[in-house]
Amino acid sequence: MTARKKSTAKIxxxxxxxxxxxxxxxDNFEDNDLILPITVLEELDKFKKGSDQINFQAREFVRIMDKLAGEQLFSEGVPxxxxxxxxFIATGKPFPTVMEESFSDKTPDHRILSIALFIHEKFKERTVILISKDINLRMKAKSLGLKTEDxxxxxxxxxxxxxxxxxxxxxxxxxxIDLLYKTGAIPRAKFPMNPADTPANQYFILRNNNQSVLIWCDHFTDTIRRVEKHTAFGIEPRNAEQTFSLNALLNPDIKLVSLSGKAGTGKTLLALAAALQQNKMYKQILLARPIVPLSNRDIGFLPGDVKEKIGPYMLPLFDNLxxxxxxxxxxxxxxxxIEDMQKRDELLITPLAYIRGRSLSDAFFIVDEAQNLTPHEVKTIITRAGEGTKIIFTGDVHQIDSPYLDMQSNGLAYLTDKMKGQDIFxxxxxxxxxxxxLAELASNLL
Known part of the structure; x- marks a missing residue:
């Protein structure tokens, strides 16, 4: 790697x-230089085969690298x-003494650290930063005096x-409040709040002493409407948030819904009930969830055939049914x-990986445990939606099983943040x- 860059540009x-x-x-590092340790390419080779999202990411990145390939990757770099x-691609470097003393095993992570230390020493005039989603690796890097970021x-x-x-x-x-009960709706401009500050499909609870009313901001008619309690396929909402959820789930104009909340709040149950209530509007109801094996072990370690392996991960969806x-x-x-729909595969409960690659038309698609998806995965799912499809994401941003996601980087939080105020969301x-x-007490106290 040459030192052609001005010292203000980072590595x-x-x-x-x-x-x-x-x-x-x-594409996301502006005018700064990037270094890919040779160890990373070795690790990517292990992930190229498979149907999980990380396998897709590995294959796509390898294709990008193929277009950039050339001998200059190891010397002058490619623009x-x-x-x-x-x-630039950096080849392996000898372990410095400080690493030999701290880390006896030459694992892939430690080999990446040795390259980072080498670059840090070689380009002292520039800021060198190791980018990793692995908290433990970032802690190791800091112990060696390296700058590191998520x-x-x-x-x-x-x-x-x-x-x-x-x-x-x-x-x-x-x-x-009285007017909303009498008329059911008022023009958005007459609502005692600045209409510009009221996002589309925002829900409100208005109270005054013993009076209260549930309302929502209907972007399509530019009105503030009273939300009435409705039952969906035998499921009746028990609180205001559940009432709001069913309002969004049963509204055919709202094509994308996200429901967040801790376990037991009824997110998936409400979504499934709303789907069944509207079964004649859709050709298929799909319930899917990502498989995040415990202890980060692949399901291949489990005994049995494919159905027996994935069965335990799908049980919560079957429980709701x-x-x-x-x-x-x-x-x-x-x-x-319900039984007829299942026989005809019009009601299908399946791992999310089995949906990838399909184009979904006239479907009611529920994605459970969406907090375990990356923003890119969420985008990929939504871009599969064809005409007449409605997509529901449910999850709890406080219960993330993926080792490289957190409350800020998971797909459910990202979706909610980016889609706020859109008329179909x-x-x-x-x-x-x-x-x-009992469940509520344990959730709050333990």
Missing amino acids: FILDTNVILHDHKCL LGKDKGRL YENDKVKNIEILYKGVETFDDFDPEV SVIKNRFGAQSKEINV AHVNLIKGERSY
Whole structure:
């Protein structure tokens, strides 16, 4: 690598997990130079085969590298485009004494650290930063005096002010509350708030002493409407947030819905009930969730065939279906509808990986545990939506199983932050657990 760059331009060294998180990451470092340790290419080779999202990311990045390939990658680097820096591949470097004393094993992470230390010493006049989504590797880098950062291109800036979708106002004008009950709606311009500050499909709880009303901002008619409680396929909302959720789920004009909240708040159950309630509007109802194996071990370690391996991961979705079935008698019309849909694959519960690559038309698509998806995965899913499709993402940003995602970088938080105010998007953050008093107590105290 040459020292042609001015000292104000930084040098970023990329860890493997950054690429597996976003295969287009090379475009996001402005005019700074990038270094790809040779160890990263070795690790990517292990991820090229498979149907999971990380395998897709690895393959796509390898294709990008193929277009950039050339001997200059190891010496002069290759330009990444106008107003961007250059990309270099750094070969392995000997372990310095400080690393020999600290780390006995020459693991891939430690080999990346040795390259980062070499670059840091060679270009003292420039800022060298190791980019990794691995917290432990970042801690090791800091112990060696290296600058290190998380990959933050797709992070929500301030999770504390993440859009909730619901606001509550006490001591509200009682005349407005009465008017909403009498007429059901008022022009958005006459609502006692600045209409410009009221996002499309925003929900409100208005209170004044013993009076209260639930309302939402209807962008399509430019009105503030009262939200009435509706039952969906035997499931009745038990609180205001659940009422708002069903309003969004049953509204055919809202094509994208995200529901967040802790376990037991009814996110997936409400989505499934709304889907069944509208089964004649859609050709297929799909429920999917990403498989995030415990202890980060692949499901190949589990015994049995494919169905037996993935079965335990799909159980929560089947449990929600059982809750709905239990609302009806064994010979009821509703049970027959569900069983007929399952026989015809019109109601399908499946791992998310099995959906990838499909174009979904006239489908009601529920993606559970969306907090375990990357922003890129969420984008990929939504861009598969064809005409007549509605997509629901549910999850809890406080319960992330993926080792390289957090509350700011997960796909559910990113989606909510970016889509706020769009006319076909609605979000509701559910607060109160309705599974049982025991479950709610444990959620709050343990």
